[in-house]
Amino acid sequence: MMYHYNQFTNPLIVLGIILAGVFSWTLFEYVFHRFISHGEDMWMPLFKHNKWVYTTHFMMHGIHHAFP
Helix, strand or coil: CCCCCCHHHCHHHHHHHHHHHHHHHHHHHHHHHHHHHCCHHHHHHHHCCCHHHHHHHHHHHHHHHHCC
């Protein structure tokens, strides 16, 4: 069996891919948490006190703050 070199066998490329993944996930998580989970002032008025929206929002994010 012959060894074939490609970009995924270079440790620096693999490290770069891992760091890019960690950075992009952290950025996505921050933006989502800041503007969606804590953006109630922007998007909650669009739903006019819909109990399902408020309940879902609390179940997905409120519990995160109630029980950190």
